[in-house]
Amino acid sequence: MIEAKNLTKRFGRIVALDGVTVEIPEGFNLILGPNGGGKSTFFKLATGVYRPTSGRIALFGKNPWTDAGVKRKIGVSYDPVSFPPLISGWEWLEFIARSKGFDESEVERVGKLFQLDFLDERTSNYSSGMLKKLAVAQAFVGAPKLIMIDEPLANIDFETMGRFVKLFRKMKGETSFLVISHIWEPLKPVVDRLYVISNGRLILQGEARELWDEVERLFRFPVSE
Numbered sequence: 320m321i322e323a324k325n326l327t328k329r330f331g332r333i334v335a336l337d338g339v340t341v342e343i344p345e346g347f348n349l350i351l352g353p354n355g356g357g358k359s360t361f362f363k364l365a366t367g368v369y370r371p372t373s374g375r376i377a378l379f380g381k382n383p384w385t386d387a388g389v390k391r392k393i394g395v396s397y398d399p400v401s402f403p404p405l406i407s408g409w410e411w412l413e414f415i416a417r418s419k420g421f422d423e424s425e426v427e428r429v430g431k432l433f434q435l436d437f438l439d440e441r442t443s444n445y446s447s448g449m450l451k452k453l454a455v456a457q458a459f460v461g462a463p464k465l466i467m468i469d470e471p472l473a474n475i476d477f478e479t480m481g482r483f484v485k486l487f488r489k490m491k492g493e494t495s496f497l498v499i500s501h502i503w504e505p506l507k508p509v510v511d512r513l514y515v516i517s518n519g520r521l522i523l524q525g526e527a528r529e530l531w532d533e534v535e536r537l538f539r540f541p542v543s544e
């Protein structure tokens with residue numbers, strides 16, 4: 320679904336991504352790594368928000384920077400979340416649905432799927448958890464072939480986390496996922512492939528079941544006794 324070759328992104332003197340070559344196939348793909356490592360930069364290059372400084376990236380075989388059409392195939396949720404403050408959650412989801420050729424019934428479907436009982440309120444009145452729920456839900460609008468979510472489990476309560484993971488598992492047969500998450504433990508049952516991006520480089524990738532031990536060693540929670 321996504322292919323990157325020697326992908327590099329600089330912001331002035333900062334090298335956010337440094338020659339990453341990777342192929343991301345169908346299934347549930349999880350990107351991990353320390354803060355400032357380059358995960359969101361990779362994500363935004365894949366969705367065409369950023370243009371590579373050098374190297375290339377393809378989304379379903381197309382250049383996401385120049386090919387607006389390919390973006391209809393994906394559903395995206397960025398972190399931190401951001402919405403126009405004066406519109407309701409419903410209006411926001413409707414805007415996304417219509418931009419993908421769907422109507423209000425799609426908003427109703429996704430609203431029910433995510434149990435969004437606050438869609439009539441303005442997004443400026445939402446709590447952080449409500450904002451995150453709306454942001455994750457937006458990525459599911461319009462039956463995308465690939466759902467890309469940056470930090471789906473941040474700011475939400477444990478019950479919602481459980482529901483999200485079940486939903487991801489249920490949807491896995493119908494769509495693929497590329498998710499960035501520091502909270503990876505609850506996602507273990509659904510992840511097929513893992514990618515670790517650190518310091519702008521892809522330092523580990525492969526089948527998740529073979530890499531969890533390595534990941535636990537790399538990212539052990541540092542609490543002193």
Ligand SMILES: Nc1ncnc2c1ncn2[C@@H]1O[C@H](COP(=O)(O)OP(=O)(O)OP(=O)(O)O)[C@@H](O)[C@H]1O
Nearest residue numbers: 330333334335352353354355356357358359360361
């Ligand atoms: N728009 C930007 N302008 C300037 N520097 C940026 C920009 N976006 C990212 N960076 C820099 O690029 C580097 C990688 O940032 P990025 O957001 O990709 O990291 P990340 O792995 O997603 O981190 P986190 O886990 O904290 O979300 C950081 O040094 C960051 O300061």
